[in-house]
Amino acid sequence: MGAVFGSSGMSGSHFCTASVVDSARGDLILSAAHCMDSTSDVFVPAYHDGIAPYGVWHLDRIVVDQQWSADSDPDDDVAFGIVAPSDGRTIQSVVGGDELGIDQGTSNPVTIVGYPQTSQAPLTCTNRISSFSSTQLEIGCTGFTGGTSGSPWVAGGIPGTVIGVLGGYETGGDTPDISYSVAFGPSVENLYQEAASDRTD
Missing domain, CATH: 2.40.10.10 (Trypsin-like serine proteases)
Structure with missing residues (x-):
């Protein structure tokens, strides 16, 4: 689990939460769709007290249901983020996943x-x-x-x-x-x- 920050990263404030979910490529995080609307946002797993023990991870793509995109239906308030690798490693290889x-x-x-x-x-x-x-x-x-x-x-x-x-x-x-x-x-x-x-x- 970790905190989601905006494009200014940890110099700004965190506004949502996300978690790593198991996948074959090891690059997926899961959150609410109303949280994930910009690939400029960053994910900081295990964030605490201004510290990023596992680094700051950037998003390549966000995947939401078409119904969420159309009308923000609360029954579709789920999103997956595809996380870019860091130093040749996937986020799941570093922190694991549910x-x-x-x-x-x-x-x-x-x-x-x-x-x-x-x-x-x-x-x-x-x-x-x-x-x-x-x-x-x-x-x-x-x-x-x-x-x-x-x-x-x-x-x-x-x-x-x-x-x-x-x-x-x-x-x-x-x-x-x-x-x-x-x-x-x-x-x-x-x-x-x-x-x-x-x-x-």
Whole structure:
């Protein structure tokens, strides 16, 4: 997991969260679509207190659902970023990555790690999830304010299986104590396959 900064990098402020997701090429991060709209943004895994222990990583391409591009449908608030290599290494080879979980239901608790804009360290919460609707998941976690959008919902420990990202309904929620995610189904799996098969070289 890590923080997303704008084009000025760490000299600016972080505004969203993302995580590395396992792929054959090892170059994918996952976040909310409303977080990822510019390849000028950078990803800083394990960011804390002004330190980038694994470096600053740049984006080559962002992949979002066509329905998100058309009308910002909250049921499509998921994005994959294709990360450029650094010093000949992929981001996954440096920090590892979570498996992508599709149609996982709500039986397992999840751990969320996110970066509030007002903090220089991540916030972590583990709790059980529930279905908010047929297309959205819900969780109660305290303090997930602006900046935590895109935070992965990880089942089975860390690294584990990411089954959601903070976003979706009300772009993740209108209070800091209740958060939402798109329920990962076939459309997210198709989006992942599109991103995983994209060639940037």
